[in-house]
Amino acid sequence: MIGQLKDNKIQLKRIFIESTLPDALQPLKVLANNIWWSWNKEAIALFEYIDKEQYIALRYNPVALLEQLSPKRAEELVNDKDFLQRLQGVVREFEAYIAVSPEAGSPKIAYFSMEYGLHISLRLYSGGLGVLAGDYLKEASDDNSNMIAVGLLYRYGYFEQAISLHGDQINNFPPQKFTKLPIQPVRDEQGEWVKISVGLKGRMVYAKVWELKVGRISLYLLDTDIDENEWHDRSLTHQLYGGDNEHRLRQEILLGIGGIRALRALGYDDADIYHCNEGHAAFLNLERLKNYIQHEGMSYEMALETVRSSSLFTTHTPVPAGHDYFHEDLLREYLYSYAAELGIEWSRFVALGKIDPHNHDELFSMSHLAIRLSQEVNGVSELHGAVSQKMFKVLYPGYHPEELHLGYVTNSVHYPTWIAKEWNDLYLETFGNGFLRDQSNKEYWRKIHNVPSEQIMGIRRKLKARLLDYVRETMQEDLTRRGENPRSIFELINAIKDNALVIGFARRFATYKRAHLLFTNLERLSSIVSNSDRPIIFLFAGKAHPADGGGQGLIKHIIDVSKRPEFRGKVIFLENYNMEMAKLLVQGVDIWLNTPTRPKEASGTSGMKAALNGVMNFSVLDGWWAEGYRPDAGWALPLERTYDNQDLQNELDAESIYNILEFDILPTYYEQDENGISEKWVSYIRQIIAEVAPDFTMKRMLDHYYERFYHKLAQRGRALRADNYAGARQVAKWKHTMEQRWDRIELAQADTFDSDNRALQVGEHFYADLKLYLNGVSAEDVGVEVVFFSRVDEEVLKLQFKEELELKEVKDGVATYHCELDPKLAGVYEYGFRAFPKSGQLAHRQDLPLVKWL
Ligand SMILES: *Cc1c(COP(=O)(O)O)cnc(C)c1O
Numbered sequence: 001m002i003g004q005l006k007d008n009k010i011q012l013k014r015i016f017i018e019s020t021l022p023d024a025l026q027p028l029k030v031l032a033n034n035i036w037w038s039w040n041k042e043a044i045a046l047f048e049y050i051d052k053e054q055y056i057a058l059r060y061n062p063v064a065l066l067e068q069l070s071p072k073r074a075e076e077l078v079n080d081k082d083f084l085q086r087l088q089g090v091v092r093e094f095e096a097y098i099a100v101s102p103e104a105g106s107p108k109i110a111y112f113s114m115e116y117g118l119h120i121s122l123r124l125y126s127g128g129l130g131v132l133a134g135d136y137l138k139e140a141s142d143d144n145s146n147m148i149a150v151g152l153l154y155r156y157g158y159f160e161q162a163i164s165l166h167g168d169q170i171n172n173f174p175p176q177k178f179t180k181l182p183i184q185p186v187r188d189e190q191g192e193w194v195k196i197s198v199g200l201k202g203r204m205v206y207a208k209v210w211e212l213k214v215g216r217i218s219l220y221l222l223d224t225d226i227d228e229n230e231w232h233d234r235s236l237t238h239q240l241y242g243g244d245n246e247h248r249l250r251q252e253i254l255l256g257i258g259g260i261r262a263l264r265a266l267g268y269d270d271a272d273i274y275h276c277n278e279g280h281a282a283f284l285n286l287e288r289l290k291n292y293i294q295h296e297g298m299s300y301e302m303a304l305e306t307v308r309s310s311s312l313f314t315t316h317t318p319v320p321a322g323h324d325y326f327h328e329d330l331l332r333e334y335l336y337s338y339a340a341e342l343g344i345e346w347s348r349f350v351a352l353g354k355i356d357p358h359n360h361d362e363l364f365s366m367s368h369l370a371i372r373l374s375q376e377v378n379g380v381s382e383l384h385g386a387v388s389q390k391m392f393k394v395l396y397p398g399y400h401p402e403e404l405h406l407g408y409v410t411n412s413v414h415y416p417t418w419i420a421k422e423w424n425d426l427y428l429e430t431f432g433n434g435f436l437r438d439q440s441n442k443e444y445w446r447k448i449h450n451v452p453s454e455q456i457m458g459i460r461r462k463l464k465a466r467l468l469d470y471v472r473e474t475m476q477e478d479l480t481r482r483g484e485n486p487r488s489i490f491e492l493i494n495a496i497k498d499n500a501l502v503i504g505f506a507r508r509f510a511t512y513k514r515a516h517l518l519f520t521n522l523e524r525l526s527s528i529v530s531n532s533d534r535p536i537i538f539l540f541a542g543k544a545h546p547a548d549g550g551g552q553g554l555i556k557h558i559i560d561v562s563k564r565p566e567f568r569g570k571v572i573f574l575e576n577y578n579m580e581m582a583k584l585l586v587q588g589v590d591i592w593l594n595t596p597t598r599p600k601e602a603s604g605t606s607g608m609k610a611a612l613n614g615v616m617n618f619s620v621l622d623g624w625w626a627e628g629y630r631p632d633a634g635w636a637l638p639l640e641r642t643y644d645n646q647d648l649q650n651e652l653d654a655e656s657i658y659n660i661l662e663f664d665i666l667p668t669y670y671e672q673d674e675n676g677i678s679e680k681w682v683s684y685i686r687q688i689i690a691e692v693a694p695d696f697t698m699k700r701m702l703d704h705y706y707e708r709f710y711h712k713l714a715q716r717g718r719a720l721r722a723d724n725y726a727g728a729r730q731v732a733k734w735k736h737t738m739e740q741r742w743d744r745i746e747l748a749q750a751d752t753f754d755s756d757n758r759a760l761q762v763g764e765h766f767y768a769d770l771k772l773y774l775n776g777v778s779a780e781d782v783g784v785e786v787v788f789f790s791r792v793d794e795e796v797l798k799l800q801f802k803e804e805l806e807l808k809e810v811k812d813g814v815a816t817y818h819c820e821l822d823p824k825l826a827g828v829y830e831y832g833f834r835a836f837p838k839s840g841q842l843a844h845r846q847d848l849p850l851v852k853w854l
Contacts, residue, residue, distance in 0.1 A: 495569020
C-alpha cells in the first residue's frame with residue numbers, strides 16, 4: 001500500500017475552460033473585446049448592471065466579469081427584456097461605429113509609444129505620457145483617422161502602490177492574465193501566431209504580436225514572455241520603466257526595431273508618417289533606414305532623406321530623467337553590427353545621438369537620435385515648445401533658440417473618457433447635436449450660461465458625494481490593512497465632511513511636481529483648515545518611481561502630516577493612483593491643484609480633465625495652464641520666478657498659495673446664499689466650461705497634428721518617394737555637395753553702414769554689401785542674411801528681426817549680396833551676418849543645419 005502511494009506522483013495537465021455565455025449574451029463579449037466600451041457611457045452602464053460589486057472588484061474588467069458570470073445571473077439577464085434591449089442598442093451603435101473606414105487618401109500614420117493609458121484594466125501605463133497616448137488613439141478612432149499603433153505588452157506593467165503603516169511606499173507587481181485582457185493573438189495566413197525577432201547581444205529574442213482594438217484602431221503589442229526565449233529574455237516585457245539602463249536599451253530596441261518588424265510582418269510597411277511619441281521608440285527610424293538600404297538598394301544618405309521626410313518626433317518633458325541616454329560602450333555591444341548593416345562607420349552611427357561624436361564619454365541621447373531622424377519635432381504646449389527650443393539648440397550651433405524648427409501642439413484629453421455621465425447628459429441636452437463632432441467650438445459650450453445655478457451645483461454636489469463616499473470606503477479598507485488602530489480610522493472617516501471645499505492633487509510623485517509645497521508652513525496651513533465654518537479637505541494621490549527616493553520621501557511626509565490630529569480627515573493620501581481614481585477625483589473635487597517647478601511641467605493634462613467637469617484649477621502658470629488660465633475661471637501663481645534659489649522660491653510660492661486660499665478661494669466658495677450656492681463660484685464654473693474646456697479636447701489636438709505636421713509630412717514624403725525616390729535622391733545629393741563644400745565659403749569684403757563710429761538715425765537706412773568667395777558653391781544655393789539682436793543680459797540675446805540680402809551679381813567666383821533696410825526701432829542692437837544653404841528642396845532651415853557667421 002505504502003509503496004503504491006509513493007509511486008502515485010501528482011500528474012497535472014493544463015486546460016483552459018472557456019466560459020460559455022448564453023447566445024443572447026454573446027454580444028457582451030464582442031463589446032468587452034474592444035476597449036471602445038470604456039468610453040461609451042451606456043456600455044459601461046451595462047457592465048455595471050451585470051454585477052456592480054464584482055465589476056469594481058475585478059477592476060472594471062468586463063472580460064473577467066463575463067468569464068466569472070454565474071449561470072444563475074446569466075439566466076436572469078437572458079430573461080431581462082429591458083437589459084437585452086439596451087444591449088442591442090449599444091451593439092447597434094458599436095457596429096455602426098466600427099463599420100466606417102477611413103477616408104480614401106487620408107495619410108496613414110504609424111504611432112509608437114512605450115506606454116498607453118487606455119483603461120485601468122490594462123496596466124500598460126505609468127502616468128501622463130501613457131494616458132495621453134491612450135486618449136490620442138481613442139480620438140483618432142472617433143475621428144476616423146487612418147492610424148495604427150505599436151507598443152509593448154507588459155506582463156506586470158507599472159507597479160501597484162500600497163503604503164505601509166509608516167508611510168513607506170510598497171511596490172507590488174501582480175501579473176496580468178492575458179486571457180482576461182481584450183487582446184487577441186495576431187495570426188498570419190497559415191493561422192500561425194505572428195512572431196518577430198531582434199538580435200540582442202548576439203542572441204535572437206522573439207516576440208509574439210497581440211492586437212488590442214481601440215475602436216477602429218489596432219494597437220499592436222509585442223510580448224517576449226514566450227517559450228521560445230530564455231528566462232532572461234522572457235522578462236524583457238515584464239515591467240514598464242523597470243530594470244537598469246541596459247534593460248531599457250533592450251526594451252527600446254524591441255519597441256523601435258521590433259515594432260517596425262512587426263508592422264512589416266503584418267504587411268504595414270507603407271505608412272506615410274511615423275509618429276514617435278517620446279524618444280523611447282526612436283530606434284524605429286533606424287530599422288526603416290535599414291529596410292530602405294537593404295530592400296530598395298538605397299544609399300544611406302538617400303534612405304535618410306526618405307525616413308526624415310516622413311517622421312515626426314514629439315518630445316514630452318524638459319526633465320532630464322524623461323530622456324534616455326546610453327553609453328557608447330553599451331550601445332556598441334548591441335548595435336555595432338547593426339551600424340554595419342546600415343553601411344556606415346560606427347563613428348557616424350553614434351554621431352546620430354551625440355553632440356561631439358569623438359567624445360567617448362558623452363552619452364548617446366535617444367531624443368537627439370529622434371530629432372536627427374525626423375523632419376518635424378514638437379513640444380506639448382506653447383511654453384514647452386520654447387523650452388525645448390532652448391534645450392535642443394545645442395544641436396544647431398549658429399542658430400538662435402527661437403529660430404529652431406521645433407513647433408508645438410498643446411496636449412489635450414479625450415472628452416468621452418473623462419467627462420462625468422451627469423455632465424455629458426447635460427451637455428448633450430443643452431449644447432445640441434453636432435457638439436460631439438465639433439468639440440472645440442465654443443459656441444456650443446457657451447450655452448452653459450443658460451443652465452440654472454441649482455442644476456450646475458446639483459451635479460457638482462452629486463459628483464463630490466460620490467468621490468467622498470469612495471474616499472471613506474477606501475480609507476477604511478486601506479487603513480485596516482495597514483493595521484491602523486480602529487479608533488483613529490473611525491475618527492478619520494467621521495471627520496470627512498460632505499459640505500467641505502475639496503481640493504485635489506494627484507499625479508506622479510516626481511520631485512519637480514512639488515507635492516510637498518502645501519506643507520511648507522504647517523502652522524499656517526493648520527490655521528486655514530481649522531475654521532469649522534469653512535471646512536476644507538485636501539486629497540493627495542500618486543506613485544513615486546521605485547528608484548525615486550525623493551518622491552517616496554514626499555509621500556511619507558504627506559502621510560505623516562495626515563496623521564497629525566489637526567489634519568486628520570483634512571489631509572488624505574489615497575493609495576494607488578490610477579485612471580479610475582483619476583476620474584473620480586477630477587470629477588468630484590472643487591479645485592485641482594498643481595504646483596510644479598517652473599518651467600518643468602511640459603503640459604499636464606489632469607487639470608484639463610477637471611476643467612471639462614466644471615472643476616476650477618489653481619496652478620502655477622506653467623504648461624497648459626499658461627494657455628488655459630483666465631482670472632474669472634481659476635487661480636494662478638505667476639509664470640516668472642522671483643528667486644534663482646529654489647528653496648526661497650518654494651517658500652514664496654507656498655506663501656502665495658496660503659494667501660490665495662485664505663483670502664480669495666475660501667471666501668468665494670463660502671459666500672453662499674440660503675440654498676448653499678455661491679453665485680460667484682458658479683460663474684467661475686460656467687466660465688471654465690465655456691471658455692477653457694473646449695480648447696483642451698482631444699479633437700482640437702488631433703486637428704492640430706494634422707494641420708501642423710501630418711499633412712505637411714504626407715505631402716513631402718510622397719514628393720520624395722515619387723518616381724522611384726527621385727526626390728530623395730536629389731535632396732541627398734544636393735545636401736552631400738553642400739556639406740562637402742560649405743567650409744570653402746569665405747567673406748571677401750564687407751561694405752556696411754559704419755556702426756562703429758556713429759548712430760543710425762531713425763528714418764535713415766541701414767545698408768550692407770557683402771562679397772563672398774564661393775569656391776565652387778553655386779551662388780543660388782547660398783543665402784545671406786543680417787540678424788539683429790537686443791541684449792537681455794550677459795548671456796542672453798533676444799532675436800529682434802532678420803532680413804535676407806539680395807544676390808546682386810556673381811563675377812569671377814565672387815558673389816555680391818546687398819540689403820538696405822529701415823529698422824524702424826530705436827535702441828541699442830547687436831547685429832551680424834551669416835550665410836546658410838538655400839534651396840527649395842529643403843523642408844526648413846535646420847533640414848540642413850549648416851550656417852556660417854561672416
Ligand atoms: C491624467 C493622468 C495623469 C497625468 O496627469 P498630469 O496632470 O499630466 O500629471 C497621470 N496619471 C493618471 C492616472 C492620469 O489619469
